[in-house]
Amino acid sequence: MSHNTGNDKKPTLLIALGGNALIQKGQEGSIAQQFENLRISIRQIASLISDYRIIITHGNGPQVGNLMLQQESCDTVPKLPLEILVAQTQGQIGYMIESVLDESLMEQGADFNPLVSLITYVVVDEKDSAFTNPTKPIGPFFTAIKAEKLDYPTIETPKGFRRVVASPKPVTIIEKREIERLIESGFIVICCGGGGIPVVRNGRAFNGVDAVIDKDLVSALLATEIGADLLVIATDVEGVLTDFNTPDERLISQMRLDEARDFLSSNKSGKGSMGPKVEAALKFVQSGGKRAVITSIEAICDGVQRTAGTQIINE
Amino acid sequence: MSHNTGNDKKPTLLIALGGNALIQKGQEGSIAQQFENLRISIRQIASLISDYRIIITHGNGPQVGNLMLQQESCDTVPKLPLEILVAQTQGQIGYMIESVLDESLMEQGADFNPLVSLITYVVVDEKDSAFTNPTKPIGPFFTAIKAEKLDYPTIETPKGFRRVVASPKPVTIIEKREIERLIESGFIVICCGGGGIPVVRNGRAFNGVDAVIDKDLVSALLATEIGADLLVIATDVEGVLTDFNTPDERLISQMRLDEARDFLSSNKSGKGSMGPKVEAALKFVQSGGKRAVITSIEAICDGVQRTAGTQIINE
Numbered sequence: 001m002s003h004n005t006g007n008d009k010k011p012t013l014l015i016a017l018g019g020n021a022l023i024q025k026g027q028e029g030s031i032a033q034q035f036e037n038l039r040i041s042i043r044q045i046a047s048l049i050s051d052y053r054i055i056i057t058h059g060n061g062p063q064v065g066n067l068m069l070q071q072e073s074c075d076t077v078p079k080l081p082l083e084i085l086v087a088q089t090q091g092q093i094g095y096m097i098e099s100v101l102d103e104s105l106m107e108q109g110a111d112f113n114p115l116v117s118l119i120t121y122v123v124v125d126e127k128d129s130a131f132t133n134p135t136k137p138i139g140p141f142f143t144a145i146k147a148e149k150l151d152y153p154t155i156e157t158p159k160g161f162r163r164v165v166a167s168p169k170p171v172t173i174i175e176k177r178e179i180e181r182l183i184e185s186g187f188i189v190i191c192c193g194g195g196g197i198p199v200v201r202n203g204r205a206f207n208g209v210d211a212v213i214d215k216d217l218v219s220a221l222l223a224t225e226i227g228a229d230l231l232v233i234a235t236d237v238e239g240v241l242t243d244f245n246t247p248d249e250r251l252i253s254q255m256r257l258d259e260a261r262d263f264l265s266s267n268k269s270g271k272g273s274m275g276p277k278v279e280a281a282l283k284f285v286q287s288g289g290k291r292a293v294i295t296s297i298e299a300i301c302d303g304v305q306r307t308a309g310t311q312i313i314n315e
Numbered sequence: 316m317s318h319n320t321g322n323d324k325k326p327t328l329l330i331a332l333g334g335n336a337l338i339q340k341g342q343e344g345s346i347a348q349q350f351e352n353l354r355i356s357i358r359q360i361a362s363l364i365s366d367y368r369i370i371i372t373h374g375n376g377p378q379v380g381n382l383m384l385q386q387e388s389c390d391t392v393p394k395l396p397l398e399i400l401v402a403q404t405q406g407q408i409g410y411m412i413e414s415v416l417d418e419s420l421m422e423q424g425a426d427f428n429p430l431v432s433l434i435t436y437v438v439v440d441e442k443d444s445a446f447t448n449p450t451k452p453i454g455p456f457f458t459a460i461k462a463e464k465l466d467y468p469t470i471e472t473p474k475g476f477r478r479v480v481a482s483p484k485p486v487t488i489i490e491k492r493e494i495e496r497l498i499e500s501g502f503i504v505i506c507c508g509g510g511g512i513p514v515v516r517n518g519r520a521f522n523g524v525d526a527v528i529d530k531d532l533v534s535a536l537l538a539t540e541i542g543a544d545l546l547v548i549a550t551d552v553e554g555v556l557t558d559f560n561t562p563d564e565r566l567i568s569q570m571r572l573d574e575a576r577d578f579l580s581s582n583k584s585g586k587g588s589m590g591p592k593v594e595a596a597l598k599f600v601q602s603g604g605k606r607a608v609i610t611s612i613e614a615i616c617d618g619v620q621r622t623a624g625t626q627i628i629n630e
Contacts, residue, residue: 074388077381091406103520117434205418
């Protein structure tokens with residue numbers, strides 16, 4: 001796979017799409033809405049293919065939650081373990097992203113770009129401390145009475161009881177060698193949906209486990225494992241904000257590694273989901289990545305061009 | 316992708332796994348059972364990788380039926396169109412096949428074999444006559460009262476009313492160029508699950524449609540489109556039987572093209588599902604394929620070696 005083509009000189013860009021790329025705040029999340037929303041990010045990504053090799057990863061929170069809700073409502077078919085539900089959402093969302101990207105590339109009049117959406121599973125460590133203390137709430141809300149009858153741990157939230165699962169750290173992406181070869185051969189690759197299907201080693205085999213892996217941490221790990229140049233984490237805010245929810249709130253347009261570490265060790269991340277994103281960006285850059293960007297779904301291209309979002313740089 | 320490797324000389328084998336590769340007759344179909352059943356076919360396939368380039372396709376009947384049943388039982392999340400349910404089963408079954416194949420290859424001590432499970436969508440013609448007269452029953456059984464309230468056509472069966480959908484002919488597999496390049500580069504490819512996600516052309520884009528495509532016909536079309544040498548259709552009987560369900564019942568071990576055509580035009584196929592399999596085998600061989608084999612899940616290797624199943628040959 002080492003033959004030289006023009007493609008070989010392009011830097012590799014991994015874009016992690018947040019849940020709002022598919023379902024925006026307040027929406028019910030019909031499939032028509034999800035397709036329409038996807039066009040916002042995917043058209044931008046399509047415009048980047050002449051300059052970058054592209055890998056796309058994505059979340060699956062609402063989609064896997066809906067599958068859990070559906071199977072809780074139905075007693076006549078065997079319940080599926082969480083790992084299988086994650087696999088199902090990889091099929092669903094992988095198809096949706098691939099077909100919207102196909103359409104956007106055709107609109108642009110692009111030449112044939114080989115494009116694949118891959119099932120991906122990710123090894124976690126069964127000794128990860130996350131398994132002894134599951135903390136990640138997922139899926140539907142239950143009454144206290146119903147929650148007592150469930151086979152799995154729950155926590156009480158203001159809206160009711162919710163299942164909690166472990167969110168262990170990703171160790172390695174099983175398909176990393178395949179993804180690397182595909183990227184080298186000029187393929188656009190969609191993968192690691194929902195953080196990947198979590199598996200643990202069992203001798204020479206792998207067994208699925210009930211867990212969810214943070215999709216930004218998996219994206220950072222994949223970007224490192226395949227030697228990507230740039231990691232873009234696209235989400236529902238314009239970037240990392242300081243003095244969040246105060247009159248002084250403002251975008252941090254650039255963070256050096258030490259500043260990112262300070263951000264994580266202080267409480268500046270507040271109660272939002274920015275902590276894992278900064279952690280993922282930091283891990284990627286300190287492992288050799290050139291640059292990570294945390295930006296909004298609407299400003300992916302601007303983030304790549306350093307005119308939007310928070311740039312995490314290796315300085 | 317034209318660099319020469321030892322792999323380039325291997326013939327290409329496309330294996331279409333029937334539903335019984337995952338769920339056997341009389342089983343409830345838990346995930347543990349499905350994984351266990353898969354080992355029967357997948358271990359045989361793993362033993363073929365030194366002699367063949369391999370593509371695996373598969374059905375999804377019970378799995379998509381269960382998803383339909385679950386979503387009928389749940390009124391609190393948006394209903395998903397059939398195309399999305401097919402995509403979900405591609406995720407589920409693609410993961411299961413890939414992980415069992417990974418395990419079988421490791422058991423064999425095989426070197427690294429790049430292995431991917433792809434989302435696949437398949438173009439159908441919106442003018443296909445199947446759309447004016449849907450005949451393929453899928454999913455759960457309903458009472459007459461419930462069936463009247465459904466948004467889609469149903470038919471009455473001995474066990475109750477069932478949704479019917481169109482089963483149009485596959486026109487082309489969208490990812491055929493990707494699959495061809497992957498096979499040329501030595502990848503094992505799992506694709507076209509459940510007959511593929513059905514889409515129709517809409518200008519430059521494709522839209523999903525409510526339909527199911529016969530997985531054996533799609534497998535034959537893909538085998539033709541990528542220039543495979545051999546098509547194996549693995550199912551729950553030992554091959555094509557003559558005098559089915561009579562004392563004279565016996566296996567037809569070989570069919571020439573004219574014999575396969577006679578079989579299809581006569582009523583010999585009975586009420587089983589052998590008709591579409593013979594049709595798929597015939598289409599592949601008359602389009603230039605070297606040989607097609609209809610055999611049991613247990614006798615895939617024997618079928619490839621001509622010691623089991625029905626061989627459809629170009630004579």
